[in-house]
Amino acid sequence: MMKRPHQPPSGGGVSGGYRRPIIQYLLLAASAFSLLVFAFQSSFFAGNQTILAVNKQDIQILSKFQSNVKQCVANRGLGLTAKIIDHCKLVLKFPEGTDSRWFNKQFKSFEPLEYSYDVCETLLLWEQYRNMSTILTREYLDARPDGWLIYAAKRIAQLGADKCYNRTLCDEILKVILPPDPPFRPRQFKTCAVVGNSGDLLKTEFGEEIDRHDAVIRDNEAPVNKTYAKHVGMKRDFRLVVRGGARNMIPILKGSDNEVLIIKSLTHRDFNEMIKRVPNPVYLFQGIVLRRGAKGTGMKTVELALSMCDIVDIYGFTVDPGYTQWTRYFSEPKDGHNPLQGRAYYQLLECLGVIRIHSPMRAERKLDWSDVPNRDMINRAHRAAVRLKNVQTGQDSDVGPFRSCKVWANVGPNDRGPISGSPDMSGVRKNSNYSKWEAMPFEKLRKEAQDHYIQMEGTTLYKMDGNKLDDLVCVRHSLNSGS
Numbered sequence: 183m184m185k186r187p188h189q190p191p192s193g194g195g196v197s198g199g200y201r202r203p204i205i206q207y208l209l210l211a212a213s214a215f216s217l218l219v220f221a222f223q224s225s226f227f228a229g230n231q232t233i234l235a236v237n238k239q240d241i242q243i244l245s246k247f248q249s250n251v252k253q254c255v256a257n258r259g260l261g262l263t264a265k266i267i268d269h270c271k272l273v274l275k276f277p278e279g280t281d282s283r284w285f286n287k288q289f290k291s292f293e294p295l296e297y298s299y300d301v302c303e304t305l306l307l308w309e310q311y312r313n314m315s316t317i318l319t320r321e322y323l324d325a326r327p328d329g330w331l332i333y334a335a336k337r338i339a340q341l342g343a344d345k346c347y348n349r350t351l352c353d354e355i356l357k358v359i360l361p362p363d364p365p366f367r368p369r370q371f372k373t374c375a376v377v378g379n380s381g382d383l384l385k386t387e388f389g390e391e392i393d394r395h396d397a398v399i400r401d402n403e404a405p406v407n408k409t410y411a412k413h414v415g416m417k418r419d420f421r422l423v424v425r426g427g428a429r430n431m432i433p434i435l436k437g438s439d440n441e442v443l444i445i446k447s448l449t450h451r452d453f454n455e456m457i458k459r460v461p462n463p464v465y466l467f468q469g470i471v472l473r474r475g476a477k478g479t480g481m482k483t484v485e486l487a488l489s490m491c492d493i494v495d496i497y498g499f500t501v502d503p504g505y506t507q508w509t510r511y512f513s514e515p516k517d518g519h520n521p522l523q524g525r526a527y528y529q530l531l532e533c534l535g536v537i538r539i540h541s542p543m544r545a546e547r548k549l550d551w552s553d554v555p556n557r558d559m560i561n562r563a564h565r566a567a568v569r570l571k572n573v574q575t576g577q578d579s580d581v582g583p584f585r586s587c588k589v590w591a592n593v594g595p596n597d598r599g600p601i602s603g604s605p606d607m608s609g610v611r612k613n614s615n616y617s618k619w620e621a622m623p624f625e626k627l628r629k630e631a632q633d634h635y636i637q638m639e640g641t642t643l644y645k646m647d648g649n650k651l652d653d654l655v656c657v658r659h660s661l662n663s664g665s
């Protein structure tokens with residue numbers, strides 16, 4: 183080396199004399215530092231390894247579960263196949279040549295033939311629904327921060343203000359349909375049938391089978407009468423409606439005064455008018471933003487069903503191959519929305535033990551669900567998914583049902599609000615059977631629902647917004663109040 187770079191222009195010897203110890207210092211410092219870094223890295227690495235060791239078992243459980251799901255899709259998916267990406271990720275594929283000609287106006291595209299899912303997240307989401315209330319209540323509005331001022335206003339169309347500055351006014355509009363606490367509870371029914379409106383209902387005769395369920399959930403203007411009885415049954419317990427359907431509701435409800443109406447979106451002038459003219463109990467759905475999976479009322483009826491029923495059988499959904507039109511059993515075909523996306527997602531849900539699918543192409547099968555993961559496997563996979571998520575998000579190892587409670591409220595035995603209805607009920611409305619649900623004595627509840635309530639220490643869970651997993655509103659009732 184002839185010339186050192188960055189050498190001071192003069193007094194080389196002197197500066198050299200100074201420099202040597204500095205360089206030695208620097209070298210020492212550098213090696214000390216790298217030792218430190220090394221120590222830090224290896225301890226970090228060791229820590230990581232402990233985490234990995236703990237989670238290895240969970241990853242095994244989930245990988246095993248993924249193979250079960252894959253097998254289930256192969257057996258039941260009518261051509262769909264599952265490709266496992268890792269212990270959580272899974273891709274569902276339609277066979278080559280599947281007709282995807284249904285143009286999606288919203289996304290300006292034809293439907294893809296492949297759909298990726300995070301099975302862990304899906305499991306967390308849908309298992310959560312089993313413990314959830316999906317009905318808007320007074321205690322929820324009271325508990326949620328700005329529940330009345332901001333949230334209540336969002337559920338009223340044409341309020342004339344962006345917020346409920348006049349709480350009395352909002353209370354007056356809502357109280358007709360606002361129960362004090364959940365009128366329906368987790369595990370209230372053993373079996374529920376969710377009946378969609380697909381035209382393929384006419385290809386089968388599921389009527390009696392549907393009616394044998396403890397509760398039947400329908401949507402919008404689906405007619406239930408002798409004409410369709412053998413295809414769709416006659417039992418009517420719940421009906422989820424979008425507000426656009428309000429005007430048609432009166433002739434459709436005729437003769438079923440006890441069928442509970444649940445409004446999916448907003449209450450509205452038309453609706454309040456309609457409500458006054460029918461004796462049926464009416465409520466608002468809680469949790470209306472949907473971010474994943476198939477869109478529409480169908481998915482919401484499944485959520486509603488899962489929040490009250492152990493077993494959810496679905497009929498009349500568009501889940502068979504070969505559709506070219508969106509059909510309804512009671513009217514002409516109309517424009518459809520995402521049939522392939524829906525079919526894939528419902529198939530995934532069936533293989534996660536959330537729903538059981540019934541359709542013309544599955545009607546010939548005997549009722550054998552042995553290839554669907556059973557409750558034990560699902561519970562194990564669910565706990566593993568919770569633990570993995572806790573590690574990933576740096577939370578502690580809480581796997582209990584309250585781990586997602588962001589907001590807590592307590593309701594004492596004497597804090598309970600009035601049951602739904604308003605003082606100026608019309609003649610028809612005076613016979614409304616709100617009390618059947620809202621004043622049901624605890625002892626009359628199904629044993630499983632009572633046990634659940636006790637295990638949950640009298641706590642009701644509500645979603646804060648749409649499908650978000652975390653951020654629950656949790657309201658604890660004193661257990662001896664029995665409500």
Ligand SMILES: *[C@@H]1O[C@H](CO)[C@@H](O)[C@H](O)[C@H]1NC(C)=O
Pocket residue numbers: 348349350351354
């Ligand atoms: C709030 O609304 C109620 C019910 O409509 C009404 O009687 C009252 O005058 C309103 N209060 C204000 C300050 O506007």
Ligand SMILES: *[C@@H]1O[C@H](CO)[C@@H](O)[C@H](O)[C@H]1NC(C)=O
Pocket residue numbers: 405406407408409410512
């Ligand atoms: C059943 O409902 C459909 C559609 O509303 C109607 O056309 C039909 O006449 C009804 N049948 C009976 C027996 O009421």
Ligand SMILES: *[C@@H]1O[C@H](CO)[C@@H](O)[C@H](O)[C@H]1NC(C)=O
Pocket residue numbers: 309310312313581582583584633634635637638
């Ligand atoms: C649901 O409730 C049961 C008690 O019935 C509880 O054991 C379970 O952990 C809860 N699951 C979730 C996901 O909250």
Ligand SMILES: *[C@@H]1O[C@H](CO)[C@@H](O)[C@H](O)[C@H]1NC(C)=O
Pocket residue numbers: 439440613614615618
């Ligand atoms: C209200 O519900 C009760 C209990 O199910 C039932 O016996 C009664 O007939 C219903 N009343 C009306 C007006 O429908």
